[in-house]
Amino acid sequence: MLKLSKLTDYAAVVMAQIARHPEQSHAATELAEKVRLPRPTVSKTLKMLARAGLLTSQRGVQGGYQLARSASRISASDIIAAIEGPIAMTECSHADGECELFNSCGVASNWQRVSLAVGTLLDSVTLAHLAQSNPIKLPVQLPIQSVTLAEAVEVEHPFEVEKDY
Numbered sequence: 001m002l003k004l005s006k007l008t009d010y011a012a013v014v015m016a017q018i019a020r021h022p023e024q025s026h027a028a029t030e031l032a033e034k035v036r037l038p039r040p041t042v043s044k045t046l047k048m049l050a051r052a053g054l055l056t057s058q059r060g061v062q063g064g065y066q067l068a069r070s071a072s073r074i075s076a077s078d079i080i081a082a083i084e085g086p087i088a089m090t091e092c093s094h095a096d097g098e099c100e101l102f103n104s105c106g107v108a109s110n111w112q113r114v115s116l117a118v119g120t121l122l123d124s125v126t127l128a129h130l131a132q133s134n135p136i137k138l139p140v141q142l143p144i145q146s147v148t149l150a151e152a153v154e155v156e157h158p159f160e161v162e163k164d165y
Helices: 006-020 028-035 039-051 076-084 108-124 127-131 149-154
Strands: 055-058 064-067
Touching: 006 028, 006 039, 006 064, 006 076, 006 127, 028 039, 028 064, 039 055, 039 064, 039 076, 076 108, 076 127
Parallel strands: none
Antiparallel strands: 055 064
């Protein structure tokens, strides 16, 4: 089963809460109460999100956390990467992945295609979507045929694969 960590789930919950009230600064204690999570967990999550550039923080009486950019410009992919690191289905699916079987396995390029499709979908879901109470309506059919590894190279995913697939 593919599954995100609880901390990533909590990060999305915290970010959605902040996105619902972007005009104000949010203290960790206040956020913990609103989302019903332990304050240390919320504090850890906020620090990771700020380090990733998704939140800004200000100390002091009027301090707290705010979105670093609008909720419509923060993707689910951004939130996941801030907590989990690069999104990839397999080791060889991202630029830093090293696999001793890459040249002989025969499925690496297809796993890269799957990773790119998942990444594209996660990039299309914004924090603004996540903050809404209505469920997101996804397309019934994913545009997997339109995702090519040539596009991956254009978006700075330097995979070394043959293009005759």
